[in-house]
Amino acid sequence: MQPWPRTEEEALAVQDTLRARLVLDDDSPAAPETVAGLDVAYSLDDQRLAAAVVVLRTADLSVVDTAVVRGRPAFPYVPGLFAFREIPALMEALGSLSVRPDVLICDGHGLAHPRRFGLAAHLGVLTGLPAFGVGKTRLVGDWEPVGEPRGARSPLVDAGETVGAVLRTRTGVKPVFVSVGHRISLDRACALTLDLTPRYRLPETTRAADRACRDLLS
DNA sequence: GCGACAG
């Protein structure tokens, strides 16, 4: 992932190339021992950022490892090219981890992307690890109303293909957008997401990472 | 031409 793209055209070309390395077959562990949450926080002026990766033990959600790094946004924010902004910092944080997590859970989308290569897919390819995304809002796709009870879901469809699921993680609370990134199935990603949301709308992994990078920033 | 647009 060396020469970082400096223009939108270059970034698009990178996505085009890396997309070929995506593995959509599920060879992820049936019962992953650890799961990693990734998130980034920005300073008010948008000039600085902090990236965090927190690894939790799936069994009891206890913290196994944490890595946080400071840096600068590596690209302007452009919908569809969002990954280029955070990946360098996230990769650095992942590199300083003392354990190799079984699955990555990203703050953003995977296949639910205009070119089917969102942050979760990109990070999955770069690390080789199973990865998927849990987004708070949609980037692409349409869906039918989701049932009210926790666990209800509706296919997220874009241009005729299912690119993810709109999943209710808490009864009566706005659903989240789950989409596959690499080496994992949508069903397994949704099941894992539910395992990680015993109390709140967002996965504990995401919440832990969000807190970690926010702390370092301030 | 007019909206929509991950974080």
Place this chain on the structure above:
DNA sequence: ATCTTGTCGC
């Protein structure tokens, strides 16, 4: 992403 007050509900 980040800035923000109050407000509703368990």
